[in-house]
Amino acid sequence: MEASVATRTAPQILPGKVGVWWFLASEIMVFGGLISSYIVARLASSGWSAEAAHLSVPIASLNTLVLLTSSMTMVLAFGAVGRGDRRGVRTFLLCTILLGLTFLGIKAYEYSSELRAGFMPVTSPFWNFYYTMTGLHALHVLAGVITNLSLFVAARRGLRNAHRVELAGLYWHFVDVVWIFLFPLLYLT
Amino acid sequence: MAESAVAAGAGEVVHVHPEELGFWRTYVFSTDHKMIGKQYLFLGLFMAVVGGLLAYAIRWQLAFPDTEVPGWGFVGPEDYNALVTMHGTTMVFFVAMPILLGAFGNFLIPLMIGARDMAFPRLNRLSFWTLLGGSLVLLSSFFVPGGAASAGWTGYAPLSARPIYTGVNWGLNLWLLAHAIEFASFLMGGVNFLTTVMIMRAPGMTFFRLPILIWQLLTAAVVFLLSVGPLIAGAIMLLMDRIAGTSFFVPEGGGDPLLWQHLFWFFGHPEVYVVLLPAVGLAAEALPVFCRKPLFGYRWIIYSTLTTAILSFIVWAHHMFVSGMDPRLAMPFSFTTILISVPFAIMVFAMIATLWGGSIRFTTPMLFAVGFLSMFIVGGLTGIFNGSAPANIHVHATYFVVGHFHYTLLSGVLFGGLAGIYFWFPKMFGRMLNETLGKIHFWLTLITFNATFFPMHLLGLGGMMRRIANPMQYEFLQPLQPLNVFITVSAIGLLLAQLPFLINLVWSLAAGRPAEANPWEAATLEWSAPSPPPHGNWGEAIPVVYRGPYEYSPPEVAQDWLPQDRALAARPG
Amino acid sequence: MTLERAHPNYVTVWVWLVVLMIAAVLVSYLPLAKSAVVFLIFVIAAVKALLVALNYMHLKFEGPVLWAIAVVPVLLVVGLTLLLFPDFVFHHH
Known part of the structure; x- marks a missing residue:
């Protein structure tokens, strides 16, 4: 009876997928620890909304749109893997990479205009958190861009390792989900 | 049909290379889980020597304050802080975890579940090399200007949050970096452990046929993965405080030092179980083999392990009863802390009940396993004092706490870890360790361990603080100084007591008696492979599992154990 | 598949x-x-x-295992945040 239990659950799942999900679980805890700290620090003292009002909602909304769209192109690349469509895989991966770079470019522009306006990472607890949280997120975007770039190059020679597009996609969507929460936490409240 | 599908699935990961691999691929950049396990073992043992030498200097300073430490040099108060910090960090993150999780996890998980390697062999190699890099960063921090980190192994803010507060700049930054690298390494390791056990078990190896050690390693990996994140977040904030000048944990800039303590202990306490559970598992593997009896309460141990894992996430603030934390939190955290002793008590009683009525063989691994059990009980009992807020406030940050955590953690690493090394050495290296030297090692270790750590409770109750460099500066501690001298002499004895082990290790590696496949007559799967197992662990066929891991003295067979991979013909009648 | x-x-x-x-x-x-x-x-x-x-x-x-891997950390983060409330949010007001 027990033997059937083991064989039923065994290797139907791709090993990489299980691995990536465990990795994402630990990542949820990293960003979770940071967001948790931000929430309690923000609720503990007043005046944070006034400082958050210096951030540009239009630019951040544009950036959110860019990242949401990149998630769609990433999942379309995964769909193309399913059809064995090598050109589609490469096209959509390239779109994702370019959108990721666009996000980083817009973020850099945002940073520079905030710094020019005198809002430094050390200015106040709000800016401590703002730069640390968005900075850590931007590093994750950068890591995703590099991963996607390596898949884009690899896909030129064929789709032998294309299941990795799904794994990279899981990570990329996770980074998107983090931004889905950072956007209202930092900009909208 | 399903069985064959599993076999095919397991077959996909065969990495049997018919050609000989060169020296570098075999010993250095290996992807073989067994070689990686041995690399972790030797790295952990090397770092243990470093941590042990630090302990020697610490103890000398406490017994004979502000005198020249023989063979070391002068240790002043500042250096003393660095020594204590580095001793704790080295022992927990670079000795306990590499040996208990890295070495035994990597070596034993595939062998015990019937896989040819880990799920991600190259990630495995990367995780070891990452850890080696972290160790080098940690060691290098001794040599930067300003010296090594000196804010305590817990790195409490605000002391740690500004370089000027400790006078240590790069030492502490490198300390944080070494942690980050270590965490990355064990995150990779944990992902690998979990994935491997989830999908690479041999046909017939159900979850309730896994050896207890595998359950403990799995639980430890999950607890580590889910608890370390907030500390990583905290470490990023601390690094920002130190380098960019932010004020996450600095009150004058609007930060809150208590936040660091929460983030640290949200990881710090589960980490205790990350280290302890594998040690329990190592002892639990040795006990039934040398009692020739099934492990008592196998499922209860599993349920207790899982309960411990869940509870470990809601006990952390018992480290903070005197920190200025909201007093309303003291009661619930005391409650959960006392509660977590229940599953641990179940595990301990199950292990004691395993001994009951067994035909005990007092080999060296058995001695260390029983040594772990008895020492751990002392640590567990003193934990009740620390866990309940009223008693904790009296003994907090005294030597009582130091005595307590050495009885829990060091008993796990030293007795549990050594039980594991003596038990699996034949499988790892194909040679037996010398039993006489092993027994000398055990008795000397047991005596000096107790002589070192038991008096610490008395010092603590006498009021000696855990983080002072010179007890003689307080008049009320001066009458206790003979006890400090006694502890120091015993601690030096404990360090010297490890010499028979080192001699045994080197001598047996070179010239020990060759080991047969199953020298202890054990039933788990790793003993069905040759000693040492070849690349790929088994020949053509992966073993098929028919039964649980602890079938000793069964009535069905003439010999007194029934290996997991032995099929039995249906009994007549 | x-x-x-x-x-x-x-x-x-x-x-x-x-x-x-x-x-x-x-x-x-x-x-x-x-x-x-x-x-x-x-x-x-x-x-x-x-x-x-x-x-x-x-x-x-996906099956229940991946769900658990995704949901448990989210619950832990919620729990951590709530347990931090007494020390920070209720403390200062």
């Missing part, structure tokens, strides 16, 4: 995500009580995250 099964319409999901994002921005300008605005905004964020997790990360098609 994962590659052959039916999948959601990724573009439709994207349209929903964009609509929800615009909705969140508009809600932040509504003349409501601050707490109501914050509540609405985070409900919208949670729905967006769920849409991505279910459709783009395919949790919709």
Whole structure:
């Protein structure tokens, strides 16, 4: 009876997928620890909304749109893997990479205009958190861009390792989900 | 049909290379889980020597304050802080975890579940090399200007949050970096452990046929993965405080030092179980083999392990009863802390009940396993004092706490870890360790361990603080100084007591008696492979599992154990 | 196996995500009580995250094990935040 239990659950799942999900679980805890700290620090003292009002909602909304769209192109690349469509895989991966770079470019522009306006990472607890949280997120975007770039190059020679597009996609969507929460936490409240 | 599908699935990961691999691929950049396990073992043992030498200097300073430490040099108060910090960090993150999780996890998980390697062999190699890099960063921090980190192994803010507060700049930054690298390494390791056990078990190896050690390693990996994140977040904030000048944990800039303590202990306490559970598992593997009896309460141990894992996430603030934390939190955290002793008590009683009525063989691994059990009980009992807020406030940050955590953690690493090394050495290296030297090692270790750590409770109750460099500066501690001298002499004895082990290790590696496949007559799967197992662990066929891991003295067979991979013909009648 | 099964319409999901994002921005300008605005905004964020997790990360098609791996850390983060409240939020007021 027990033997059937083991064989039923065994290797139907791709090993990489299980691995990536465990990795994402630990990542949820990293960003979770940071967001948790931000929430309690923000609720503990007043005046944070006034400082958050210096951030540009239009630019951040544009950036959110860019990242949401990149998630769609990433999942379309995964769909193309399913059809064995090598050109589609490469096209959509390239779109994702370019959108990721666009996000980083817009973020850099945002940073520079905030710094020019005198809002430094050390200015106040709000800016401590703002730069640390968005900075850590931007590093994750950068890591995703590099991963996607390596898949884009690899896909030129064929789709032998294309299941990795799904794994990279899981990570990329996770980074998107983090931004889905950072956007209202930092900009909208 | 399903069985064959599993076999095919397991077959996909065969990495049997018919050609000989060169020296570098075999010993250095290996992807073989067994070689990686041995690399972790030797790295952990090397770092243990470093941590042990630090302990020697610490103890000398406490017994004979502000005198020249023989063979070391002068240790002043500042250096003393660095020594204590580095001793704790080295022992927990670079000795306990590499040996208990890295070495035994990597070596034993595939062998015990019937896989040819880990799920991600190259990630495995990367995780070891990452850890080696972290160790080098940690060691290098001794040599930067300003010296090594000196804010305590817990790195409490605000002391740690500004370089000027400790006078240590790069030492502490490198300390944080070494942690980050270590965490990355064990995150990779944990992902690998979990994935491997989830999908690479041999046909017939159900979850309730896994050896207890595998359950403990799995639980430890999950607890580590889910608890370390907030500390990583905290470490990023601390690094920002130190380098960019932010004020996450600095009150004058609007930060809150208590936040660091929460983030640290949200990881710090589960980490205790990350280290302890594998040690329990190592002892639990040795006990039934040398009692020739099934492990008592196998499922209860599993349920207790899982309960411990869940509870470990809601006990952390018992480290903070005197920190200025909201007093309303003291009661619930005391409650959960006392509660977590229940599953641990179940595990301990199950292990004691395993001994009951067994035909005990007092080999060296058995001695260390029983040594772990008895020492751990002392640590567990003193934990009740620390866990309940009223008693904790009296003994907090005294030597009582130091005595307590050495009885829990060091008993796990030293007795549990050594039980594991003596038990699996034949499988790892194909040679037996010398039993006489092993027994000398055990008795000397047991005596000096107790002589070192038991008096610490008395010092603590006498009021000696855990983080002072010179007890003689307080008049009320001066009458206790003979006890400090006694502890120091015993601690030096404990360090010297490890010499028979080192001699045994080197001598047996070179010239020990060759080991047969199953020298202890054990039933788990790793003993069905040759000693040492070849690349790929088994020949053509992966073993098929028919039964649980602890079938000793069964009535069905003439010999007194029934290996997991032995099929039995249906009994007549 | 994962590659052959039916999948959601990724573009439709994207349209929903964009609509929800615009909705969140508009809600932040509504003349409501601050707490109501914050509540609405985070409900919208949670729905967006769920849409991505279910459709783009395919949790919709996964078994209970992957669900547990995804959900348990989220619960832990919520628990951590709540347990930090007494020390920070209630402490200063």
